[in-house]
Amino acid sequence: MDPRWTALLDAARAAHEATPELRAFCPFPTELREQPGDPRPDPLSVTLQEAPGATTSPWQGFRDAASAAGPIARWRDTYRHTAIGEELHRHFGCFELLGQDAPFGAKDMRGFLVYQRPGYHYPPHHHPAEELYLVIAGEAEFHLDGHAPRRLGPGESVFHPSGVPHALTTHESPVLTWVLWRGEMETRPVFSPAFSDQQASPR
Numbered sequence: 001m002d003p004r005w006t007a008l009l010d011a012a013r014a015a016h017e018a019t020p021e022l023r024a025f026c027p028f029p030t031e032l033r034e035q036p037g038d039p040r041p042d043p044l045s046v047t048l049q050e051a052p053g054a055t056t057s058p059w060q061g062f063r064d065a066a067s068a069a070g071p072i073a074r075w076r077d078t079y080r081h082t083a084i085g086e087e088l089h090r091h092f093g094c095f096e097l098l099g100q101d102a103p104f105g106a107k108d109m110r111g112f113l114v115y116q117r118p119g120y121h122y123p124p125h126h127h128p129a130e131e132l133y134l135v136i137a138g139e140a141e142f143h144l145d146g147h148a149p150r151r152l153g154p155g156e157s158v159f160h161p162s163g164v165p166h167a168l169t170t171h172e173s174p175v176l177t178w179v180l181w182r183g184e185m186e187t188r189p190v191f192s193p194a195f196s197d198q199q200a201s202p203r
């Protein structure tokens, strides 16, 4: 196994143990199959290395391990086929660390690194999986249908219930996040028609 994956796994585990919201969401998996797979390169791996986002000291190791793994990661192309896919994937990227087909195979949860460049609005989307976002570096505004937007920085987290539309807006800073899924994890995210709540519209 490439030591960059092992270092990222160790950083994710350390963050899990140090963060009550993560521990409450799911246990950190203990039975992990190593299945590195082929990388799917993305220019965002370079962007992530050059501008990973500012962080506070507890999160620097996780940020740097995520940045180091970017060039060997299998970046996802979830929205590439959609009308805004090319534009979205120039600003937003995601790769998996833990999960059924991830570098470390896990059955009951999935864990992703998500990076978004400054000044982009990732539109409302939803999925059956329950989701927890933890900001590792930088900051972003998190929108959840029915709630006021929340601007979160390193160490802060937000929970997205199953099927509830949510969105992500970056302003002057990029954001790097660690995202956990549980529940029904096979269905990919799809764009939501719109938020029902006016206050959650993008700026």
Ligand SMILES: [Fe+2]
Pocket: 125, 126, 127, 131, 160, 166, 189
């Ligand atoms: Fe989501």
